[in-house]
Amino acid sequence: MIVVSVEFEPPKYLAVAAGVKDRIRHGEFGRGEQLPSESALVREYGAGRTTVVRALQILRAEGWIDREHGRGSFVKAVPRNPETRRGIGETEFVQPEDTAGAEFVSAETREAPSPVCLALGVPEGTPLLLRRKFVHDDGAPKAVVSLWFPVEVAEETQLAHSRLLRVSVRQHLSSERAIRTDRVVERLAARFATAEQAQALKLDDGSPVLHAFAVLYDTSDRGVVVAEVVVSPLAEPVFEYTDLS
Known part of the structure; x- marks a missing residue:
């Protein structure tokens, strides 16, 4: 859970x-x-x-x-039962990668930003595996998704392959590496888009966007993947609500 x-x-x-x-x-x-x-x-x-x-x-x-x-x-x-909502970043851990509107961009090893390294408990400058995809809604850009993995976590998995997974990242880590995940910590902020993000989302430079930063932890409290999701202000609502009553 x-x-x-x-x-x-x-x-x-x-x-x-x-x-x-x-x-x-x-x-x-x-x-x-x-x-x-x-x-x-x-x-x-x-x-x-x-x-x-x-x-x-x-x-x-x-x-x-x-x-x-x-x-x-x-x-x-x-929204009913807002305490049960699924966060933007958490959604990227628990839903299949190849959901409708998803477009694979790249899978490559590169140096991660300092907050990502800190969240995953690795020294700054450590090469990490980065998976990126775009999400479209009725053909319009909705979000840019970046998933960061320690290289040792991604070894012997399909995470470095150039295609979307048919299962969730959480399921893939469980089946391929027997990694049991325990919790997600997520932060949400509004900020101005970078030039690269604005181009991907077809926004004017400096447009405000939502930025989700989520960390998935295993049962030993080790961060195993970071999700950074940048959402267009023109997108439909991105939170999901579950009625448990």
């Missing part, structure tokens, strides 16, 4: 998003009703416009609101 711990840093935009969620939960804004304008939210929360835009982006990605160009933001629904 995977136990998910989602750790957030406390930037202002998350506080704004949480405040709007509470107002929706308590009925201040009903389904289909329009939220206050960005300018009004700036005044109400004492935040900058960029902060408010990021908060609304989070709410849209989580399925709380729809945003209509030129009209504003409207309440879509109150």
